[in-house]
Amino acid sequence: MQLDFPTLGAVFMLNTAIFTALLFFAWALNRQVKALAWWGLAFLLILVGMGLMVVAQGAPTLATLLVANSLLIAAYSVLYGGCRAFNARPISLPSLGAGVVVWWVAFPFISDSSATRLVLTSVLSAGYALMSAWELWRHARHRLASHVAAIILLLGLVGFNALRGALGFSLAQSLWIAGPVPPGSGAMAIGIATFMPTIAFVFLSMAKEQREDHYKRAALIDPLTRIPNRRAFLEGASALMSQQRETPTSCLLFDLDNFKQINDPYGHKVGDHVLEIFGSILSDHVPGGVYGRLGGEEFSAIVCLDEDDAGRLAEHIRHSFESIAKIVRGQRVDVTVSVGCATGATSTVKDLLRQADTALYRAKAQGRNVVVSASAR
Template structure:
């Protein structure tokens, strides 16, 4: 079968434009995924650069080759910028213009040397492709299956371009090597026609996964404090009891003392900051995902430990919160928490919570700012 380079070139340009438009359309539907805008621009730029460069190659036009390759390099910078933006980093940095600027400066000196043009463009595009892969691998914000595929594709793209730069000065009698090293060939066009939609599809999959993960996290994260909400806590607690079946598990219930008076005296914004601070203290003193906000000023934790260790941890949280509250609102601020603790090797989550609630009720009646277990009464020193 004979592959016509001109036909494949036209197909690639048309395909890249369509894919770029689809990525931009997806960005309009999901404006929070800003990376889609740069990835869409990258596909449109490569289509424009490819078309202009091919026209220049056929006519030998100085300006067409200059502009075409510059657009191609800009497409790779947009690709890299999109990867940075996807990871929540600054999408554009001045260093991204290094490749296009270097090309514009060097072009007058290498215009008559096609192999040098090939080497420069291939090295620069390969470097940007590998930088994009490094960005997605090194600074990934969330574990996405499609992101790992994107990394592999970008490494392959970078490898292809780097190989072309090395082979551009040493044509051989081996057809597939010459096809790779040539400035353009049917084999190269066919590869791009297959590779380009694959990469675009993976970018769309990354965006879809990211949005879905964001919705999932929103369903299980308390929006104010950033810690697990009641739903997430109950699911985790059920899992802990299944994993620790027959072994001792402790439940802690925390309730911020006189929280309404904090809101009344310092304002609701200060109250929100106190709640957020308490969530941070829980995160600093308890294992990941072991705690959550049940609602209002009430929090809970489930731990596969005994009563003594559980009360020790609760004491550490109580003491840290009291100190942090004074640091935030002033030395005379009464920012404290009461804690109820229950322990069992057989009870359900609901039974543990109910028993801890009874202990918490006793803590409130005892004078607040204390940790009370379901079996004993502990009155800590004031901090």
């Protein structure tokens, strides 16, 4: 098959322009995903850099080569910046600009050697592509399915730049010069022309998947205390107990004492802060277990402990809360918590909650601010 490289180059430019617009448009619709703006800028830099080579019509001046390659190296660095932004990690502008600085410093010494220029741009581009892949693999906040595709494509960019540096492959030569080209350039040209839409699609998919993951997680978090809500607690508790099989598992059921007497005289801001305090104490004391706010002033935790150890843990939580929640927002509230504890090896979550609720009722009847086990009589 005879390839029309100028036409292939035009397709490359058109695709790049379209996906540049799509990335910026997606960012305009969802400003919270700042990575989309970074990736859109990377595509724009590629578009402008390649545009300069098109205008040069296969015979670029040294000034054109200097600027065009600066833009292409900057595109790779901005791509890396987008990956860091996607992971909500700080972006160091000096590290992004280092590649362009190296290119400008080295250019006067290598301007007469096209092979050396190509090797340097390939090394700098491959370096940023590798850093981008590492960023998504090592520092992802939440592992997404589209992460794998993005990492593979970025590693493909590393390989592409390694090959073009070794084989002397030039995009400008292969896409816009009608004449002899190095062996293998046709396959590389087709690959890079189809690569841009693919990686843009993956970036858009990553942004969509991240937002969906955010909303899914938000649906499982209590907005006030920032700990799991009732739905998340029940799902986590069922999963944990199915894993434990016949190992003793305990349910701790907490209810803040006389909470209505806090809200009425002191206001809901004080009451809300009391709930936040208890949520924080619970998360500190049960880092490896399942816990959550069931609603109102009621909380629960499922822990892989026998009855005695679970009772001691409940007592630690009760004491910590009593010690900390004395002065809230300048008001003396002296709030306490009652705890019901139930343990079983083959019980369901529903069974343990029911038994713990019975124990909690007895704790209230005994004067509150105590821990009562379901087995106690």
